[in-house]
Amino acid sequence: MPLTPLLQRSWQRSQEAGLTPAGLGSAGPHASAVQLARARDRHHELIAHARPVLEFLFEQTRGTDSVVLLADAQGMLLDAIGDTGFSQRAARVALRPGAIWHEQWRGTNAIGTCLAEEQALVIHGDEHYLDRNGFLTCAASPIVDPAGRIIGALDISSDHRQAHRHTLGLVRSAARMIEQRLFETRHAQGLRLRFHSRPEGIASLTEGLMALSDDGWVIGANAAALSMLKLERGHIGALRADSLFGLDLRSIEAMARTPAEPRALRCPDGTMLWLRVDRSHSIEVMARRTDRQPDDALPPSPSPSSSDRSAQTTQDRPGQDDALSGFALGDPTLRQIVGRLRRLSGAPVGLVLQGESGSGKSALAQAVHRSGPRRDGPLRTLHCASLDADLLDDTLFGRPLERPPAPGLLRSARGGTLVLDEVADLPLPLQARLLRALQDDMLAPLPGEPAQPLDVALICTSRRRLIDEVACGRLREDLYYRLNGLTLMLPPLRERSDLAALCRQLLDAAGSAAAVHPDLLEPLAHYPWPGNGRQLANALRAASVQLEPHERMIRLEHLPDDLREELATLAQQPMQDLKGIKGGLGGPGRAERALPDAAEVARTVAACKGNLSEAARRLGISRNTVYRRLREAGEGTAADDSASR
Numbered sequence: 001m002p003l004t005p006l007l008q009r010s011w012q013r014s015q016e017a018g019l020t021p022a023g024l025g026s027a028g029p030h031a032s033a034v035q036l037a038r039a040r041d042r043h044h045e046l047i048a049h050a051r052p053v054l055e056f057l058f059e060q061t062r063g064t065d066s067v068v069l070l071a072d073a074q075g076m077l078l079d080a081i082g083d084t085g086f087s088q089r090a091a092r093v094a095l096r097p098g099a100i101w102h103e104q105w106r107g108t109n110a111i112g113t114c115l116a117e118e119q120a121l122v123i124h125g126d127e128h129y130l131d132r133n134g135f136l137t138c139a140a141s142p143i144v145d146p147a148g149r150i151i152g153a154l155d156i157s158s159d160h161r162q163a164h165r166h167t168l169g170l171v172r173s174a175a176r177m178i179e180q181r182l183f184e185t186r187h188a189q190g191l192r193l194r195f196h197s198r199p200e201g202i203a204s205l206t207e208g209l210m211a212l213s214d215d216g217w218v219i220g221a222n223a224a225a226l227s228m229l230k231l232e233r234g235h236i237g238a239l240r241a242d243s244l245f246g247l248d249l250r251s252i253e254a255m256a257r258t259p260a261e262p263r264a265l266r267c268p269d270g271t272m273l274w275l276r277v278d279r280s281h282s283i284e285v286m287a288r289r290t291d292r293q294p295d296d297a298l299p300p301s302p303s304p305s306s307s308d309r310s311a312q313t314t315q316d317r318p319g320q321d322d323a324l325s326g327f328a329l330g331d332p333t334l335r336q337i338v339g340r341l342r343r344l345s346g347a348p349v350g351l352v353l354q355g356e357s358g359s360g361k362s363a364l365a366q367a368v369h370r371s372g373p374r375r376d377g378p379l380r381t382l383h384c385a386s387l388d389a390d391l392l393d394d395t396l397f398g399r400p401l402e403r404p405p406a407p408g409l410l411r412s413a414r415g416g417t418l419v420l421d422e423v424a425d426l427p428l429p430l431q432a433r434l435l436r437a438l439q440d441d442m443l444a445p446l447p448g449e450p451a452q453p454l455d456v457a458l459i460c461t462s463r464r465r466l467i468d469e470v471a472c473g474r475l476r477e478d479l480y481y482r483l484n485g486l487t488l489m490l491p492p493l494r495e496r497s498d499l500a501a502l503c504r505q506l507l508d509a510a511g512s513a514a515a516v517h518p519d520l521l522e523p524l525a526h527y528p529w530p531g532n533g534r535q536l537a538n539a540l541r542a543a544s545v546q547l548e549p550h551e552r553m554i555r556l557e558h559l560p561d562d563l564r565e566e567l568a569t570l571a572q573q574p575m576q577d578l579k580g581i582k583g584g585l586g587g588p589g590r591a592e593r594a595l596p597d598a599a600e601v602a603r604t605v606a607a608c609k610g611n612l613s614e615a616a617r618r619l620g621i622s623r624n625t626v627y628r629r630l631r632e633a634g635e636g637t638a639a640d641d642s643a644s645r
């Protein structure tokens with residue numbers, strides 16, 4: 001059978017992974033029930049949107065010996081629906097939730113290969129690398145999120161005698177349905193642009209969708225939009241709508257407010273557009289490409305200077321240009337968080353901010369204070385993890401009997417805000433004392449002064465979930481309920497869709513006029529950022545000082561060595577992992593020697609005193625894989641502490 005170039009590449013990867021066509025008995029990798037539950041929890045949004053589509057596909061294929069599958073971006077099966085008889089047969093080759101169909105484990109197969117090749121495809125019969133999968137014919141399509149990242153794959157697997165030419169089209173369309181649902185949810189509140197070469201293509205599965213941030217940056221686009229505008233994923237977050245459509249944001253917003261007939265527009269590159277505004281304040285744009293040359297790619301728009309941007313922000317969001325708006329850069333989760341904080345503003349409700357180290361909890365706490373009615377009052381912070389019990393007591397409650405008396409933070413924050421950083425690190429006796437003060441809502445009087453009401457807004461931050469701290473006895477339950485009026489979980493940087501905007505903000509804050517080159521945004525978006533915003537801010541600061549005086553764009557070569565190294569490792573994964581373990585081609589089969597599991601990785605990291613780089617070296621895998629394994633084992637938080645080492 002002549003191999004297509006795609007199959008050649010995939011077979012080559014399978015071979016390099018140490019697989020042999022007759023290999024892999026029953027010992028293929030399979031997530032434990034706990035790991036599967038965690039993965040399903042992590043991907044709950046994808047699963048929720050995919051489930052009705054899976055059911056729809058199942059209806060289309062019912063009675064044809066088929067199973068419909070949903071996988072995550074690593075090829076782990078998250079959901080499956082199929083004909084009972086065939087499902088049992090499929091389960092024998094691990095076509096069931098928890099199995100991992102990444103090419104490195106199961107060779108050429110529709111799910112793993114579509115993820116590796118980033119395209120929809122069919123793998124039929126003996127095109128599968130492993131003989132045992134030869135009875136299957138499978139069609140799969142990647143699923144891409146609004147930020148342009150592949151987040152999973154959809155697959156229909158059938159008995160190879162049931163191969164049908166239309167299956168690939170069906171899977172591809174179904175994947176688009178899921179992507180559209182994700183898009184609508186993630187960008188329900190923002191401005192949305194809809195493109196098509198024909199007016200009747202609007203709202204069809206082939207429409208281009210684009211979402212804009214409040215200040216006009218492109219923060220989401222589906223594959224059709226990128227293809228119609230000849231853009232790449234890296235442009236998401238790096239372009240402004242006005243540079244694409246020749247319309248300033250005010251005009252777009254004005255149209256969004258008034259229902260109107262579609263309006264013709266000509267883009268700067270000659271593309272004809274029709275713009276229609278609907279009542280739900282989304283915008284529909286119909287695009288007709290004119291005689292643009294194929295290589296006439298849209299140039300990335302130059303980033304406006306920070307002064308341009310701040311001027312525009314002030315104009316575009318009257319009354320909203322406060323410290324909190326610095327967190328609404330385009331990521332839907334953060335936008336929702338900011339919305340909830342604005343509604344909370346000034347209410348006497350305890351606020352708890354949870355999130356990984358460096359995800360911006362302290363920065364957000366400061367922004368809450370600066371944007372609320374207590375902004376003119378004091379802002380104080382107590383770092384509960386960094387002081388011993390006596391010092392904490394003195395710092396929080398003061399030393400009233402001393403001459404002069406030391407007031408303590410509870411008193412000095414009166415009329416303002418007190419941030420309790422890592423509140424569960426307060427020793428239990430101090431927690432009891434704090435609870436009493438909060439319940440009394442009064443401060444013990446200083447000598448010669450009357451007792452005073454507390455009058456302090458409390459914000460607690462924690463890297464761990466406070467409810468878990470209660471469960472393990474580190475935080476008093478009664479204090480927890482007193483502190484916890486509204487709990488918000490900040491997303492880790494790797495899950496945010498506003499990386500480009502955050503880079504600009506951090507560079508601005510560092511006083512740098514530099515910008516991140518669009519080509520660099522894609523690798524940065526795939527990096528897991530264990531140190532979150534803190535790590536990004538440091539990397540950008542370090543990179544910006546590497547620029548020559550005539551340079552403005554930060555590129556790969558300007559990044560710190562360790563980050564560059566990790567990005568390079570990441571670019572080579574998963575094959576790099578395999579090489580580290582197997583010593584390249586010809587090594588023993590995957591079934592005999594697997595990647596170290598999460599427990600082994602956790603043990604090695606502990607032996608290396610939390611130094612992830614050293615653990616990676618000892619295990620012969622990349623640091624990024626170490627990090628991923630720790631997260632699988634639920635130990636990401638512990639690793640965060642040492643991740644910057």
Ligand SMILES: Nc1ncnc2c1ncn2[C@@H]1O[C@H](COP(=O)(O)OP(=O)(O)OP(=O)(O)O)[C@@H](O)[C@H]1O
Nearest residue numbers: 327356357358359360361362363364463533534537
């Ligand atoms: N909107 C933002 N999102 C993420 N990071 C930000 C943001 N704004 C600023 N940062 C950067 O991230 C750094 C870390 O932020 P911050 O100290 O608030 O994190 P944290 O979650 O409180 O971390 P830790 O738990 O380690 O104390 C800041 O100093 C800043 O450089």
